Amino acid sequence: MNNINHIPLSGFFSAFCRCVVRWRWLCLITVAAISIFFLTQLNKIRFDNSSDIWFVDGHPSLAAKARFDRIFGNDEFAYLLFTSDKTPFTPEHFHLMDQLAHALEQGVPYVRQVNWLGNAERIKGRDGEVEIKPFFSQSPRTQAEVDQKLTEALDEPNFANNLISPDKTALTMTLDLNTYPPKEEDLTPQKTIVNAIDAILAEARFAPLKPLVGGPPHYNIRYSELVRRDMGKLFGLVILVQMGLLLFFGRGPRAVVTPLVITTLAVFWTMGTIGLLGFTLNLLSSALPTMLICVSIADSVHLIAAFSHESRQGMTRKENLASAMGEVGLAMMLTSLTTAIGFLAYLTCAVKPYREMGIYVACGVVYAFLLTIVLTPVFYSFGRSPIARKQKSPRKVDFLNRLLDRMLQASLHLVCNRPRAVSIGFILVMVLTFFGYLQVKVESNTAKLLFKGQPLRDTLDEIDRRMGTSITLEFLLDADGEAGIKDPDFMKKLDRLTMAAEANPLVTKADSVSRVVKQMRQAMHDNDPAYYSIPDTADAVAQYLYFYESSGGAAMDRQVGFLSDVVRLSIKCPYFDTAQARQLLEEMQKQVREIFGPEMKVVVSGGMSRYIELNDILYAGQRHSFIAATLAIGIVMMTVLRAVRFGLLSMLPNIFPVFVTMGFLGLVGLYLDVITVSFAGVIIGVAVDDTIHFFTRFKQEFARLGNYKKALAATYFSVGRPIIQTSVLLVIGNAVLLFSSVLGFFKLGLLFGVAFSAALLADLWFAPALILLFHPLGRERA
Template sequence: MREGSWPPSRGDSVRSGEDYVEALSERFARVGLWAFDHRWWVLAGCAALIAASLAGAVRVRVDNSFHAYFELDDPFYESYVDFRRDFGSDEVSYIVYEAPQAPYGIWTLDVMRRIAALEDRIVEEVPFVKEVTSPASVELLDPVPDGIRVYRVRDDFPTEQAELLEFRDKLLAKPLYRNGLVSPDGRYGALIVEMERSGADPPELLRVDPERGNAMDNLYPQASYKALERLLAQSGLSDIVFYHTGDVPLGAVVNEITANEASRLALICFAVVGLLLAVFLRRPVGVLGPLSVVLLAIVVTLGAVGWIGWSIDQMFDLMPVLLIAVGVADSVHVISEFRLYHTATGSRRQAVRETLRLVGTPCLLTSLTTAAGFASMSAAPIPAISHFGVYSAVGVLAAFVLTLTLLVVWLTVGRKRKRREASEAALLRARGGRAFQAMLAAITTFSVRHHRALVAATILVFAASAVGMTQLSVESNFLNEFGKSVPVRNTTVFVDGIMGGTLSFSYLIETGKPGAIKDPAVLREIERLQVEAERHGDVVRKTNSIVDFIKDINQTFHDGDPAYHVLPDSRDLVAQYLLLYEMSGGEDAEEWVSTDYSRARLEIRCRLTSSKLLESLIERLNDYLARQPMLHARPALTGMGALWLKLQEYIVDSQIRGFLLAFVAIAIMMCILLRSVKTGLLSMVPNLAPVFLTLGGMGLTGVPLDYVRLLVAPVAIGLAVDDTIHHMTRFRHEFRETGSYEEALRRSMADVGRALFITSTVLVAGFLVFAFSVMDNLGTLGVLLSTTIIMALVADYLIMPALVLTFRPFGPET
């Protein structure tokens, strides 16, 4: 729009009452006037909304368990629940320890006594503990004249150091316990704290005190983790070094981060965005208005989660920052236009009316398209992602409604001024100043002169990106999601290097016949699968099954001769061994078989490594079973590790589906908005280009997609289209005014170009706040989204004008 031609005439666009966009714009103008004239009603409504939202927010709890990621009727999840009916929870706290200052290390009498006392306190004081096993309490078998003796050190504690060292030598000679309870060199021991509960259990079973409800420190695993940490930190154990990892601490730390990160990152984002608004808009209202809108939108979103009855999980950490960055965009467009109209007319009321008439409809469409981008995730089979899509869409729409109401109330604040003709200097300042307008004019001139070359360059970008996208891989590593400053990550890496792995898979061996597990033919099939798993030592650290116990019993019956560490040939002999073992007080073997001996469990403990390596392991084991199937039993993969891999599969499928749904939904909206399939599809090109370029760049540089990075496509396309809508609708509006594509582009860029720059800068800065997260995957997501938004701004400045100038979708010039 030419300087000095303010306010703009409505021209044919208003006289044409048939244009539903213009009719909608008039309605938004009336909404603005109503909010302006009834500001106290608006504030009262906001107060009521805050009260209702806070009432819902107090009902929210944090849940990062598998219950948040699987539907209860999911077949794979149901098989895990079935597995737990016989074998209970497979979640543990794995506490490795050493005593470097003691003369005999962990085998020093005093150290062993204190570890035994610590076991007792863990059982007594830590909620949800089923059993604790350590070198002090593990079963050891000795041959006696009438059979075998099952004993534990703690039951008859040695009085002499030499006796304990003899016990050490016997324990280290047992394959059953090496790399599990003790390191092969005997330097490290382990407390294996088995839990009664699992992250797959419903919330009502995870409470320590039912009356305290869902307070985080009242729930598993948080309550168990905190109690364990308190016991390990007691002064009487200061000379023993503990390395605490496993399912319980990993789950608890994720919950803590989820609870703290959302508010911490939101505060940083508020500060950064507030600073940028102060720099660009230079008015208190320009800072306080947008921030109050997004703050209330966040409260509304949290309240909606509570009233629906959902929990918040790690996905929720994304929502406040996303909503701040996205919610401010509409406010920036409104305030930018308001300043121009107010400068020209001197009337706040008239400025509000004309502002919402001009930008109300584009803001509605940007909110709908962004909400559609988020809502597309609701089709995911994973509750956490599905819920994230829904409540994020609710937050975006709440921000839009508040922009039309609460922000208008802010715009009523200020001194009244007499109406006067706006000077060129005043209008120029409202548009960002002479230097900024000169830059926009230069960009426009470049687009006009080189629009065909820009279209050709766009085609090349898509081609190169397509090549890169073919090289994309999907891979995640739960451990690497934590930043290196998070202690549990470093502890887990250390423990994985010296002991058994911290991630477990289980094969449920089903025979369908009571007592069939005692059949040597069945046991040998379990054994050969166990041997095959141990061949993959790059991932597998240890395996456990009933086979290990039977082989140990057989060896004990033959005076500890290693040659007899094999399975017996007779079913009757197996049955006799197990009966004698139970009569002698043996209990540990019960964990590996069902009570009727129709089912057994084979545990495979692995390093907590990348999903790609774990998937490769499972594929190789399944290929082995396909080539050499079990003839006497049916193996089924289950356990927490298997659930995690299945979750990755679901996430990949849901995000690809979500991107396609978002693209289709947004493309349809654009076609409806612009009343032209050609124009609508053309407008999608500058939105797809940055997404394709980001994904293609990831493929070419070897950056894999994980369940967080997969959010880039559906989120980015929902955001990138916002500026395109403002630019395209204004471009179309100015074309109707002038009948010239070139002049329409110059006017559109002069008016909305600054707002596009501000909103993009705010989005980039907002997303870069994720770099302050202690979760590395969130930091990476922030960089990827910021890069995509920068490229989207370039596309709106260059590619979109070039496409319009080349294909002329608005019709012939007049």
């Protein structure tokens, strides 16, 4: 039996293992009971796909949206696009569209009003009076009448690029929404809306209409459904991949079944905990099962490897288990701790789904560690023959072992003979990749998370190609009460701002109450275009607004606050890059300052505003989580290794894969998004696992041998194989994300592959080279 008394806590873990083996049936029954309990909690899990989940409570974006919702209802909307190639614009179809608009207004919860060309307000003067009527006062009866109306619509300033495309081949139907109810009443109001729209469109009478459906509720729900389907498929695939790899590395059927049972139970326990505590899942945490399988499998692999090594020492099975647990128990506990720390670093990110994801995965890692130290001894305690007996073809065992040993021998030879060159090489790579990191951009536009060719992405692109009105940017301007609304100077400034917005090449449509005033003035002057302007007196402005409402105009409540203290400028745009969105926001804010002066109070809301804000907190979160994970894990390493120099030295191989991966991102032109942005802390938290096994084992061997090269050789050939195996499991296991339909998860699989490959090279080459150069444990003994 190996002497493991010099390993901290070895006695505790050995004693714990003996206790587990003694009471193995009780342990199995307890694990089974807990598993059944958590399975019963799975039906309590709820999904929250609302747009505000990305921000922590109290964030200014949520305050801005709350104010907008309180005054104007909701800055989200549902959207239907009718195209002449799929739905010919005939009298029959116009009649159906009118029926559909009424059905949607009556049958879709939270709808405030349905706007389309048929019921759009048309302001015209007739015989000295103003008429405000629906554009189609009655359904057209002939095709000629339809064609004439479509042509007339382009002459209406509020219709073009809003309700009808300039080429008359597309019409829109927009569902303005009321404020969503509290989550206690409806956790997923977006889903409620989408389901109601789908049910109405599925009615047989509307079958001839083939609209494209868009808007934030539809996109968010369909995207979440796609992610959940993807993750369900990938979860099964990762199980199969891990099973195949474990069979390849094979130490018998138990070496395959045990890690998979442990990781699968850890997933179910974690999901059950989420349901039990009333927490929610979202589109980001949908990847939780797949990620947990990959990051929590290493402990059982290392313990099985140690047991396999001990079984060759001529001890009984129970003695083997106790010795193996004593040998690697501390390292397993530390790797679980550092992995949990890596994910808990998400708590420094001001993005709510990341904070939740960090807690969920950390919880799963702890569960996996507890299951490993209980179930592995239990499963391996059965049987009379030592584990080293025939488990598979000896030829295959010898071939695999020889292959791994040759890799380790070559690594040892390189490091021992050229430690300085190896270290310089790794440092140069870090410097080079730092310049790549400087080129990395963050993109928070969720539309870019989908591959082109995905139906959801194609729908979004088609809506933008035809109309360019997929997202809004909303400005709420302080009007200083009713007097401000009537002030012609204020109204002229508002009109200048509206026209400046519409003149911006990034903007499709801009609208404000100033258009109503100009249309009313023109209508009251016999529709003379020369009078399409803001009057010069407050009395005239007040008169036009009064006549508008008394004539049946219904748009004021969507453009002016109830107390006339706020006016709204609504800007509609296509989805574009965050950089372009930021450019538009900054240009509009500059226009507000130049036109109204710096004293104007402005609140910015709308979907575009939120994804700009999200971009900023994602970038800050990536930096904060990386720093937090590095500091916390560094402290743990220095504490465990009981040497500041040795602990600091151990962090360099773990920072290396982060540099390489970030540099890879910048050099190949990929961007960080809401899925990949905080992976740096995860890489450190997971990559450090193998470093802990390497450094703790090296310290043990150096204490025993007193020579750096001999200690390195002993370390290579004791923990080298499981380090390679767990790295392969991480790289290939996460590679299943490359089969995702979601571009963000595809990139995550690619980045994890690069990162964990770089981490393996750093553990086998960079770390040993640094140890030989700096002698962090002091002088060698004779």
